[in-house]
Amino acid sequence: MVWRKYIDKLPSALQGRVQYHLSCFQRTLGSTSLDFDKRIEKTLCFVWAISDYVAMSCAHQPSLLSDLQDSGDLFRSYEVNTYPNMLEQLLSDGSHESELMAILRHFRRREMVRIIWRDLTHWAEIEEIFIDLSKLAEACLNSALTYLHYWQTQQVGIPYGGFSNNSQKMIVLAMGKLGGGELNLSSDIDLIFVYPEEGETQGEKKNISNEEYFTRLARSLIRVLSYLTPEGFVFRVDTRLRPDGDSGPLVSSFDAIENYYQYQGRDWERYAMVKMRAVVGEQYAKDHLIKILHKFTYHQYLESNIILSLKDMKSLINKELQQKKDESNIKLGLGGIREIEFIVQSFQLIYGGEDPNLQEQNIFSILNYLIKKNYLPSYIGNELRAAYIFLRQVENCIQAYRDEQTHTLPATLENQIRLSFAMGYEDWESFSIELNHHRNKIQKYFEELFTTSSYIHYKTHPDKKELLKQDQSTHYTNESIGIVLNNPVDYSYPKKIVEMLEQLEQSWAIRALSKRRQIQLKQLIPLLLEIINHIEKPEQGLQRLVILLEAIAKQPIYFDLLLKYPKVISQLANLCIASPFIARQLTHYPVLLAELLNPNTLYQVPKFHQLTENLEQLLSTTPSDLDQKMDVLRHFRHRETLRAAVADITGALPLMRIGDYLTYLAEVIIKKSLELSWQYLINQYGYPCNIAKSGTVEHCGFIVVGYGKLGGYELGYGSDLDLVFLYDVFTDESINREQKTIHPTVFYSRLGQHLIQILQTLTPLGKLYDIDMRLRPGGTSGLLVNSFEFYKDYQYNQAWIWEHQALVRARFIAGDKQLATSFATLRNNILSRQRNxxxxxxxxxxxxxxxxxxxxxxxxxxxxxxxxxxxxxxxxxxxxxxxxxxxxxxxxxxxxxxxxxxxxxxxxxxxxxxxxxxxxxxxxxxxxxxxxxxxxxxxxxxxxxxxxxxxxxxxxxxxxxxxxx
The missing domain is CATH 1.20.120.330 (Nucleotidyltransferases  domain 2)
Structure with a gap:
């Protein structure tokens, strides 16, 4: 038997599986004989021992392997246009979607077998494997979209821009691994769908908006690529990185996406945008869109807030790692792939504005550049690069086994032997030693990121090198703390107190203070120590206060406030000690410290009508600028939430009243936000042509429906808002043709988007609420704003029982009064249907x-x-x-x-x-x-x-x- 000598070279635990695959292969082959190239003969048993996916693919279709051999594709590197050219030939006769799906799946399987084989045998370097996988995904994406766009234009017409009157095509942004050209064997592809202009289709009897056209197109594309058939899938598509995530529209126009990132884009989205690459679309449109997004992602000057934001993200990662303690996950675990990516992308975000070379998406290119240009000490850069290659090779070996998206090290002995063998190690212990060596290095550099002596300052702050060398000796001892408090302090971990004070003194925020402010800080420390001396967990209390002091150091006027009003220090300390939630609120929004000056208002919460009046009064003295009004809303929400928390802790309000109050607060804010959005849209486009020109929000043809905790008067401190947006039905007869404005469907869609923008935009004062729109018809794939007529039909004919359960806690929150009555009637009719x-x-x-x-x-x-x-x-x-x-x-x-x-x-x-x-x-x-x-x-x-x-x-x-x- 030709294979015997190769099977004998395998670990005994893997030999039986290869023999089984060979018998299946021979059974499918039947009487047909295949002559194998020596290179295949020498590697087949090894590859099949590692990858069941490759073995089963070959056994299911032996011609696949002979085709790869005879064409020479298995042994050669592809040219840039190889994949597009191959698909063009395969799809030339395609005439319908099911055929397109079948061809793409067959093609993907063939190419995955080729790529995995070349990867496991090291016939291709790891970078070539990533490029091949990324090019494969791009080719499938481009080809599928080309055909789907053509077929859809035959049905509904060609989309044209309302301003330019040019025909429109979709632009697809690749994020994550695909954006970086680093796709792994079983990765999702993260996509964002964009189109240039609003407008309508032309060429068929009934025109539809460009938004609807491209939404349909995007859904078709996702279905063609992701839908699981007997042939498998092409690529799983993840669209959660789009504006507003699952709650946002599936597609966005250039204007909408620019508006979102200008006013609402969050720092984590800047971080994600580092990997952004336009992979589909006309070149001029892609170039224009990239300029818009680079303006959001990379800033020409170094901002302290982005470093603080990255530190926050790093803290969240650390917290997640401590909670999960999943050392078997090589991507998300300690010393995993994500930590290397975070280190590299941090450099890109901080310095990419001033150095365009750092705006590259590929991590290998960036690492090489960081080393070359001395951003990173060469030994660190080289160790990170070696560790990254090692972990990505491990990741590929794990995923090659069954073509499954996993990053978890195997738990069974057979699979541990398989992975060790694939990586070239004699046993699991030897492999683990090397793996842990790399992970320890990664974790070390990740932990050092943003510390006082961090290598992230190595390049940028040459003027601060002396600062980094300054004496690190302590200014605090256990004895000095005891002297300050006039008595010995028996802390369970006294060193922690000293360490926290040292870290505070050595932090960048404190070292950047003037001498006067540093003296003020030293005056505050004894006062805080005196307070924590009387609490049960002094270390925990001081930790929260230290974090707060470091945060307010950016606005040292608060030191004046604390020293001027000693009672504020006491209030502050007691509240922070009682609740980390309050401590975090004050840390993120120090402006709330002023609320502590008036205990009479702090410990009393207003009635519902007073909430409305108070907000109206605040906004009435605010300029008409929308950004300033948004900040007023945020300050109002934080202030009232702080009041609720204080009343909760002190027992001034019972539980049910807390839920009611937080719900009323959200209602007041939603109503005012809708008014602002309505006015903004009116100013932009005029009144929608189905509404009278004097129409107010109460007669706007649009409502906000609250579900879940908002609907049931049970909001908590961190609750998101479950919302559904509906607009009134209209007929051609109800449309006033004399009003020159956009179509009502487009108007209300933008109204919903703008409302979410006000509620979710991250400003220096944070966001108002996280919005969850998944309870709308169709869930995450449904339209953001639906007509009432469609919603009604959906509830009667398509909704599941669980959606009717959700409707139990649904109620009108804001908007058109008449439509609110219609909604209440529909809710009652649906819920009161007789059921078995x-x-x-x-x-x-x-x-x-x-x-x-x-x-x-x-x-x-x-x-x-x-x-x-x-x-x-x-x-x-x-x-x-x-x-x-x-x-x-x-x-x-x-x-x-x-x-x-x-x-x-x-x-x-x-x-x-x-x-x-x-x-x-x-x-x-x-x-x-x-x-x-x-x-x-x-x-x-x-x-x-x-x-x-x-x-x-x-x-x-x-x-x-x-x-x-």
């Missing part, structure tokens, strides 16, 4: 079971308050079941969208007992109170099981009683 009780129980139990398996984070000793069995979600589902099952007979169940009052109404009607109602509501209040406390402590909603053992048992018993009877 058994089928309803089955659907609800199935959904709850799915949520439990996917979302429940309970552990043997910890209970997930939200998703654990017998927890908040179970109570919510019981309330929703009651509404869906019985409201056709008892309309009073439709009156309220909140769980407590629904459950109480169920008892009043007699559908559940008063005793059961009391158990449900008491447990619900107890759970929410615990979740609230954890939120203020910035902890996960996990609690020791012993605290709610009785409540959990009671709720589970009620679940069985009500939903399985």
């Amino acid at each position: 009780p058994k089928e309803l129980q089955t659907e609800i139990c199935s959904m709850r079971s799915k949520m439990h398996s996917e979302l429940d984070r309970s552990q043997p000793d910890l209970f997930d308050l939200k998703q654990g069995r017998g927890g908040i979600a179970d109570i919510e589902f019981i309330a929703q079941y009651g509404v869906l099952a019985w409201s056709h007979k008892h309309p009073s169940l439709l009156k309220y969208p909140d769980n407590i009052r629904i459950i109480e109404e169920l008892a009043q009607i007699g559908l559940i007992s008063l005793e059961d109602s009391q158990k449900l509501t008491d447990s619900y209040r107890a759970y929410r109170a615990a979740a609230n406390r954890l939120s203020l402590q910035e902890q996960d909603e996990l609690i020791e099981c012993k605290y709610f053992d009785r409540e959990r048992s009671e709720i589970q018993a009620l679940w069985v009683k009500l939903l399985t009877a």
Whole structure:
């Protein structure tokens, strides 16, 4: 047997699998014989031992391997245009989408076998493998889009720009690994879809907007590439990096994307944009778009806020690593691929504005440049490069096994042997030693990033080199702290206190202060130490205060405030110690420190009507500039949230009032934000042609619907807002042709986008809220703004039971009063439809079971308050079941969208007992109170099981009683 000598060279654990693959291959081949090139003969058993994907592909279609051999493709490097030329020939006779999908999948499998073979045998360097994978993805993307665009124009016409009157084509931005030309074997492709101008299609009977045209096109493209058929998929597509993520429109015009990144773009989006590359589109359009996005990404001058933002991102990564402690993940774990990427992209963000050579997307090119131009000490750059190559080779070997997107080191002995063998090591121990050597190096340099003596300052601050060499000796000792407090301090970890004060004194923010301000800081330290001397966890309290002091050092006028008003120091310390949430709010938004000057207003929260009046008063004294009004809204939200937190901690407000208050606050802000958006759109385009020119927000033909916690009056401190946008139906007869404005559909779509922009834009004062639009019809792939008529049809004919469950907690928040009435009527009609009780129980139990398996984070000793069995979600589902099952007979169940009052109404009607109602509501209040406390402590909603053992048992018993009877 020709293969025997090669099988014997394999580790014994892998020999049986290769023999199995060879028997399958021979069985498919039948009586046909194949003559193999010596190079294939020598490597086949090795490659098949490592990659089941390659082996099974060859066994399923032996002609694939003979084709790669006979064409010579397996042994050669491809030219730049090889992939496009090959696909052009294959697709020349394609006439419909299903054929396109089949050809692309067959082509992808052939080329993946070639690439994996060349990678595992080292016939190609790792950089060539990445380039081939990226070029393969680009070719499939371009070819698919070319055909889909042509077919769609035949159906709905050609899109033209409303301003230029030029025909329009889509531009596709590649992000992440594809953007950097570094795609791995089983990677998703991160894409953003953009088109040049708003306008309409021409050439068919009914014109549609360019937004609708390109949204359809993008969906078709995603389906062609991602849909799983018997032949597999081409590439999984991820579009979450687009403006506003899942809640944003799937496609954006140049104007919309420029507006978003100018006013709303966040620092993490700048970080992501470092990898941005336009891979599809006409060259002039791509060049124009890249200029827009580079203006957002790279700034001509060094900004302190981007360094602070990168430090925040680094802290988040560290926190995530500490929580997960997943050392088996070579991408996201300690010393993983992500840490190298973060180091390199940090240099690009900080210095790319002044050095355009750093605007390259490929990490190999950037690393070489950082070393060459002395941004990085050469030994660090070379070690990072070697580590990156090693980890990416490991990643490819892991993914080559089954063509699965995984970054986890194998846990089974056979797969550990497979990976070690693939990487050229005798055993797992030898491989692990080398792996850990690289990961330790990466982690070391990652940890050093942005520290006082960080290499990130190596190039940029030559004038500060002496500063880096300054004496690092301590100014604080345990004894000096004891002297300050007039008594010895018995801290459990006294060194921590000293270390924190040293770190504060040595931080860049403090060292940059004038001598006067540094003297003020030294006056503040004893006052703070005196306060923490009387608390249970002094180290924790000082840690929060140190972080705050470092933050306010950027605006040292706050030192004056603290020294002038000693009571503010006491208030500040006590609140920060009581709640890390409050400490973080004050750290991020020091302007709130002024609120501590007036305890009378700080500890009292206004009524709903007062909230509205207070916001109106603030805005009335603000210039008409939208940016300034947005900052007023943010300051107002932070101030009122701080009041709520203080009232919560001190017991001035009960739990239910806290939820009500935070909900009312959100409503007031949404209503005002909608007014601002409405006025902005009116100023830009005039009134929509289906609305009278005197129309106000209350007669604007548009509403905001709140779902979830917003709809149920249960917002917490960090809750996002679940929103759905609807606009009124209109007919051609209702459109006023004399009003020269954009089409109502486009107008309302932009109104929704602008509202999200106001609510989610990250300014120096943060954002107002995170917005979640996934409950709209079609979820993340649906339109951002839907007509009421479409929404109505969807609810009646397409919505799932879980969507009707969500509708239980939906209510009108802001906008057109008449449309609000129509929505309320529709909600009642949908919820009160008579349903089969058994089928309803089955659907609800199935959904709850799915949520439990996917979302429940309970552990043997910890209970997930939200998703654990017998927890908040179970109570919510019981309330929703009651509404869906019985409201056709008892309309009073439709009156309220909140769980407590629904459950109480169920008892009043007699559908559940008063005793059961009391158990449900008491447990619900107890759970929410615990979740609230954890939120203020910035902890996960996990609690020791012993605290709610009785409540959990009671709720589970009620679940069985009500939903399985």
